[in-house]
Amino acid sequence: MQLTLWTYEGPPHIGAMRVATAMKGLHYVLHAPQGDTYADLLFTMIERRDHRPPVTYTTFRAQDLGRDTAELFKTACAQAYARFQPQAMIVGASCTAELIQDDPGGLAKALDLPVPVIPLELPAYQKKENWGASETFYRLVRALSGQVEKRPAGSRPLCNILGPTALGFRHRDDLIEIRRILAELGIDVNVVAPLGASPADLARLGAADFNVVLYPETARSAAEHLKRALGQPFTKAIPIGVGGTRAFVEEVAALAGVDPAPVLEGEGSRLPWYSRSVDSTYLTGKRVFVFGDATHALGLARVATKELGFKLVGLGTYTREFAREVRAEAEAHGIEATITDDYLDVEAAIRAAAPELVLGTQMERHVAKRLGLPCAVISAPVHVQDFPARHSPQMGFEGANVLFDTLVHPLMMGLEEHLLGMFREDPEFHDGVGPSHLGAAPVVRPEAVERVPASPPPTPAPVSEANGPIVLTWAPDAEKELKKIPFFVRGKARSNTETFARERRLPLITLETLYDAKAHFGR
Numbered sequence: 001m002q003l004t005l006w007t008y009e010g011p012p013h014i015g016a017m018r019v020a021t022a023m024k025g026l027h028y029v030l031h032a033p034q035g036d037t038y039a040d041l042l043f044t045m046i047e048r049r050d051h052r053p054p055v056t057y058t059t060f061r062a063q064d065l066g067r068d069t070a071e072l073f074k075t076a077c078a079q080a081y082a083r084f085q086p087q088a089m090i091v092g093a094s095c096t097a098e099l100i101q102d103d104p105g106g107l108a109k110a111l112d113l114p115v116p117v118i119p120l121e122l123p124a125y126q127k128k129e130n131w132g133a134s135e136t137f138y139r140l141v142r143a144l145s146g147q148v149e150k151r152p153a154g155s156r157p158l159c160n161i162l163g164p165t166a167l168g169f170r171h172r173d174d175l176i177e178i179r180r181i182l183a184e185l186g187i188d189v190n191v192v193a194p195l196g197a198s199p200a201d202l203a204r205l206g207a208a209d210f211n212v213v214l215y216p217e218t219a220r221s222a223a224e225h226l227k228r229a230l231g232q233p234f235t236k237a238i239p240i241g242v243g244g245t246r247a248f249v250e251e252v253a254a255l256a257g258v259d260p261a262p263v264l265e266g267e268g269s270r271l272p273w274y275s276r277s278v279d280s281t282y283l284t285g286k287r288v289f290v291f292g293d294a295t296h297a298l299g300l301a302r303v304a305t306k307e308l309g310f311k312l313v314g315l316g317t318y319t320r321e322f323a324r325e326v327r328a329e330a331e332a333h334g335i336e337a338t339i340t341d342d343y344l345d346v347e348a349a350i351r352a353a354a355p356e357l358v359l360g361t362q363m364e365r366h367v368a369k370r371l372g373l374p375c376a377v378i379s380a381p382v383h384v385q386d387f388p389a390r391h392s393p394q395m396g397f398e399g400a401n402v403l404f405d406t407l408v409h410p411l412m413m414g415l416e417e418h419l420l421g422m423f424r425e426d427p428e429f430h431d432g433v434g435p436s437h438l439g440a441a442p443v444v445r446p447e448a449v450e451r452v453p454a455s456p457p458p459t460p461a462p463v464s465e466a467n468g469p470i471v472l473t474w475a476p477d478a479e480k481e482l483k484k485i486p487f488f489v490r491g492k493a494r495s496n497t498e499t500f501a502r503e504r505r506l507p508l509i510t511l512e513t514l515y516d517a518k519a520h521f522g523r
Contacts, residue, residue, distance in 0.1 A: 002153060006343050006363050008318040008381055011095045012122035012132025014039055021053040021166035021217075025087035025198035026140075028055045029077045031069075031104050032094035046384050047167050056080040060097075070102045077108050081115070088116040088144065090201035092137065095124030100230055118143045126340070130217045130293065130319055133165055137194055138221040144199050148230050149207040156280075157187045157256035160208040162223055162234075163215035164195035169296065169380040171195060174214060177396030178239065181249060182212075184263045187256050205237055206230050210255045212466065214238070214395065215295055217319055238298030241307055242269050246421045267506045269397040271404040283411055289314035289355035291338065291346055291364055292379025294322030296394065300359050300378045303403055305333070310407075314338060314353040316346065342365070354492040357411055362386070372489060374410035376382065378403075470475045472498055475510045496521045 020028040091104040105119025164171035212236040223234035223393040239248035253260035271291040304310040315330040316338025330337035358368040368375035393399040500517035
C-alpha cells in the first residue's frame, strides 16, 4: 500500500457504485464502516446528480467489531429490500470491511430474498475502480441477460449500447451523439446499459443483433460474455475524432448490413477544414504529452497526431488492464509508454518530454500549471468543472468539434499570454504607460530619472573538484533573456542550458552561457 496525495482511481467498490448509480431498480448493499459514505459526494457534488446513489451502508462502528457484524449486514440487507423494493440487488464489502471476512454474498443468500441477489467479489487491495465497474457490470449481465430473441424477418437492425456509467467523463453527451449516428444509419437501439437501464432491461439484451462498446474499461468483459453466450458480435472502433468516428460508422454499418455513405457524406465536423487551412501550420509539429484512461488516451493521441499534425512526445495510462494497447501505440510513435498510477511518475515523464501541450486528467492539469504549460482535461478523474451543464461530447463528429477547441485553444491562449509578457517590457506598451485613448503620458527626461546602481550578479557557489552535483544560479540578465523565449519552448531552453552548464561545471549561468547553450544544441 502507498500513501499518496492524489489517486487516479478509487477502490473497486466505487466502480460498483458507478454502475449501481447509473441503473434503475437496482440496489447496492455495501458492508462498510462509518466514513465510507463519503462516496455519495462523488455523485451529488462532483457530477451534480439530483439524487443520492442507491446504496445502503451497514456503517458498523469500532465497538461493533467485538460483536456479530454478520448479523448487522443481514439486518441492513433485509431492511434495504423492504424499503426500496428493487428488481435486483448487488452485495459486497468495502476495502475496510473486506478485512473482517463476513462473506456478504453468503449472508444475503441465506436471507432468501424474492429478487436476484448478485454477490460481488472485489479484491480491494489488488484491483481498482475501473476494474470494479467492469466486474460489476459483467456479473450483472451474466446473471440477468436472457436468451437470444427471434425477431420478425425484415426488421430494422437492432443494437445494444454498452459502457456508459454514472460519474463517467462526458458519457451523457457521448450517448446523445452515438444515438444520433445510429438513427441516421437506420439502426434502432434496444438497451443502453448500465446508464439508465434496469435489471429487466438487461434481460432483453439478447434481442439485439450486435453490441456497441463505447468504453472498453467498463463494457468489454460483458461484451465478450454476450458474444460467447448469445453469439452477439461487438464493435472495436472507438468514435473519438473524425478518423475514429468514420471507422466506427463503417464498422457498425458492416455489422448491421446498412450503407454508411449518408452519414459519412454529411459528417459536419469543422476539424478537417482547419487541418487543411493555412492557419493550422502554426500549430503543426507542436509537442504533446497525453495521459489518461486507455480509451481517451489512445483516442486523443490519434486525433492530435493524425488530425492536427502534433508530435506525440509522451503517452501513458493508469489503466493497467489496457497497458498492452497503449504500449503498442507509443511504440508506433517511437516513444516509451508511461504505465503508472503514481502522479509523481507522470510529472517526471512530462518534465523529461518537455511538451508544449499536456492532455490529461485533473492531476495533469495541476502538474502543467506548476510547470507553466498549457493543458486540457481529456479523461477521468475530473472535477466538477468537467461535468458542464452544456452539451460537450468527446465522441462522434460533434465530439470532434469539441476536441478541436479542447486541443487548439490552450495553445492559442498560451500564445496570447506570451505576447502579453513579451510586450510588457516594451517602452510603448509596458504597464506604466497610460491607455492610448487618454493621450500621451508626460515625458520624463532621462536626466531627471534617479539612477540606481545595478545590483551585482550573485556570487557563484564554489565548484568542487569532485564529480558531484553543483548548485546552479541564473544571472539576472540571463533570466530576463530567458523570459523572452516563447512559453512553449522556454522549459526546454532552461533544461538544455542547465544541462550545458552542469557538463562544463559552470555554477553561474550568464547571458553568454545561455547563447553558448543555444548554439550547442542548435547544431
